[in-house]
Amino acid sequence: MEAKLILYVLPCLFFLLHPSMANAINYADALGKSILFFEGQRSGKLPPGQRMTWRGNSGLSDGSTANVDLVGGYYDAGDNVKFGLPMAFTTTMLAWSVLEFGRLMQGELNNAKAAVRWGSDYLLKAATATPNTLYVQVADPNQDHSCWERPEDMDTPRNVYKITSQNPGSDVAAETAAALAAASLVFKRSDPAYSSKLLHAAMRVFDFANRYRGSYSDSLSSVVCPFYCSYSGYHDELLWGASWLHRASNNFTYMSYIQSNGALLGAGDDDYSFSWDDKRVGTKILLSKGFLKNKVQGLQLYKAHSDNYICSLIPGTNSYQAQYTPGGLFYKESGSNLQYVTATSFLLLTYAKYLRSTGATVSCGSSVLTPSQLISLAKKQVDYILGQNPAGMSYMVGFGSHYPLRVHHRGSSLPSFHSHPGHISCNDGFQYLHSNSPNPNLLVGAVLGGPDNKDSFSDNRDNYQQAEPATYINAPFVGALAFFAGARRAT
Numbered sequence: 001m002e003a004k005l006i007l008y009v010l011p012c013l014f015f016l017l018h019p020s021m022a023n024a025i026n027y028a029d030a031l032g033k034s035i036l037f038f039e040g041q042r043s044g045k046l047p048p049g050q051r052m053t054w055r056g057n058s059g060l061s062d063g064s065t066a067n068v069d070l071v072g073g074y075y076d077a078g079d080n081v082k083f084g085l086p087m088a089f090t091t092t093m094l095a096w097s098v099l100e101f102g103r104l105m106q107g108e109l110n111n112a113k114a115a116v117r118w119g120s121d122y123l124l125k126a127a128t129a130t131p132n133t134l135y136v137q138v139a140d141p142n143q144d145h146s147c148w149e150r151p152e153d154m155d156t157p158r159n160v161y162k163i164t165s166q167n168p169g170s171d172v173a174a175e176t177a178a179a180l181a182a183a184s185l186v187f188k189r190s191d192p193a194y195s196s197k198l199l200h201a202a203m204r205v206f207d208f209a210n211r212y213r214g215s216y217s218d219s220l221s222s223v224v225c226p227f228y229c230s231y232s233g234y235h236d237e238l239l240w241g242a243s244w245l246h247r248a249s250n251n252f253t254y255m256s257y258i259q260s261n262g263a264l265l266g267a268g269d270d271d272y273s274f275s276w277d278d279k280r281v282g283t284k285i286l287l288s289k290g291f292l293k294n295k296v297q298g299l300q301l302y303k304a305h306s307d308n309y310i311c312s313l314i315p316g317t318n319s320y321q322a323q324y325t326p327g328g329l330f331y332k333e334s335g336s337n338l339q340y341v342t343a344t345s346f347l348l349l350t351y352a353k354y355l356r357s358t359g360a361t362v363s364c365g366s367s368v369l370t371p372s373q374l375i376s377l378a379k380k381q382v383d384y385i386l387g388q389n390p391a392g393m394s395y396m397v398g399f400g401s402h403y404p405l406r407v408h409h410r411g412s413s414l415p416s417f418h419s420h421p422g423h424i425s426c427n428d429g430f431q432y433l434h435s436n437s438p439n440p441n442l443l444v445g446a447v448l449g450g451p452d453n454k455d456s457f458s459d460n461r462d463n464y465q466q467a468e469p470a471t472y473i474n475a476p477f478v479g480a481l482a483f484f485a486g487a488r489r490a491t
Contacts, residue, residue: 025386027485030399032108034478037397037445038094038115040411041471043082043151044072044122054416054441058151059158062138066160068129070138073122076228077470078409080151081144084126084136085216085228088175089276090471091119092244093346095182097479100350102186104486112478113186120183120198123176127205130162134205136172136216137161141227148410148429152417156426161220165208169216170234173209174241175279177202181241181248199248206241209234232278239265240279243286258287259298267301270308272321273332274343276472281309282343285351292358304363306351310374311364313344318365327390327455328380335465338395338450339473341381346476348378349483375483382480385447390455397469398444405438406461408468412443413461433461447473 039052043059062082063070074090076083094116102109126135143156163169180202187195217230224230230237239262246254262268271280284302291299311317313330323331332340352371355361362369387394387402394400397407407413414424414432419440439461446469451457457466 025383025388025484027382027481027488028106028108030386030396031105031478031481031485032111033396033399033445034447034474034481035108035111035115035445037443037447037469037474038074038118038471040443040446041074041076042072042118043075043080052444054418055411056152056417058154059138062158063129063135063160065158066135066162068135068160069125070122070129070135070160072118072125073138074119074471075151076472078407078412078464078468079141079144080139080149080154080156080410081141081227082122082138083141083224083228084123084134085172085175085224085230086276086470086472087119088123088172088179090475091116091123091179092175092182093343093472093475094119094478095179095186096350097346097476097482098186099182100353101479101482101486104482104489106485106489108482112482113190115478116183116186120180123179123183124198124201127176127180127201132208133162133164134169134173134176134208135160135162136169136176137220137223140223142222147426148414148433149426150411150414150417150424150429152411153423153425159223161223163216163219165212167219168209168212168214169219170209170213171230171232171237172216173205174234174237177206177209177241178237178244178279180205181244184248202241202245202248206245209241210238228276230277232280235265236279236283239267240283240286243283247286255296255298262301267305270305270312272309272312273340274347275339281306282347284309285347285354288351289354292354292360307362307364310348310351310362310369311367313348313377314364314369314373317367317369323453325451325453325455327384329384329389329451329455330381331453334452336449336468336470336473337452338385338447339470341385341450342447342473342475342477342480345378345381345480348374349480352378378480379484382477382484385450385477389451391451391457393457395448395450395457397446397448398442404448404457404459404467406436406459406467407439407443407446407448408461408464409439409443409446412439412441412446414440416441435461443469445474447477449473 184195184198274281287302288306290296311319352374356371394403
């Protein structure tokens, strides 16, 4: 096994150390575009500095049916629904990207922080508008998906959905707490008053999530399923939320919670996926820092399980089980696979950072992996997304010379309100969905669902599994791109 591992790793290291072996990738350009994408997903009244200029104001009365202000936030993907669970996860991951790699973002740092704030501003309103209530969604997805409309035109019902003590949703509430806590750290120095407001809201929302336990999928059923069902349950979010609150507050209450409840909430389980639904691996990586840097013995378990996760990704190790396409792309499932690739790449780089700062390594039975080997695997994934793949296609819109043109995205595929100020109705928009013409508005920086398990991709707007972008695909990619942009500048 060790021989196989060496054979696999050496070419990766050689490629990493000799970038001239392939066309140089402009990671700084990709970073800027990955952040710009979030401006295309904005809901609400757009600010004067809006750079995605084909977008306009939208959803300006969101929340009014419940007499609350829910204007703002992000549309999750190619539709016009504001789903709370993926939006909170997006905000958490954007914040984590800034916290780990913000110093490498240089001129893009303020744009990245603005992307975090657009999410945290909305989540703060959703969490504080009504006592013992968290507003978790705006719009009925079934009705929204029956139309193909620009967000500026939408006339489908903007229903408001919430969780309460009687109809709980520990998963979405704890993820919201994680997002608010992580965002509080982003603004701790630049805006301490706002940071404090976020942290206190996070504490209240986490208490609500923990006190009134249950899954929001059970409480809201058909309006969140099958779109964003909490398939993994809510235990993972409770541990994830407590971990972020401990990091943000340094309050031992949360460490005590982690140590007392960890076993019940999945601390001892190995898991091999990280996404808007399942936070277990991310939590283990996050908590491993406490053991690696501060030698908190109660957290040693999280380092061991983080190692197990990393070992599962590397061919030749004793616990290898990941799948890769013939072209080398990490492959998890057919629908929106690149969400797993960007999240995995971020975790590899973040764990490598924690390991490198403490001189630690990854233990895979009789094999040992160094931080450089984790970075090599992450680089291969990032480079694949940006065009170094069998198709020679960048899966980031607007990056490189060859990228998808028919993106499954309402606002991007319909004429902008500048070029077509007249209303385009629900049914009239479908002619643009089914058209073979390129999208008239470039959704710069959007990373799409990506190719299948044989590296094949169909640039077809109807092919939502491959051609649809999502905020939670881009969010962890921001951190990964910042790392490689910084590494490129350092050489």
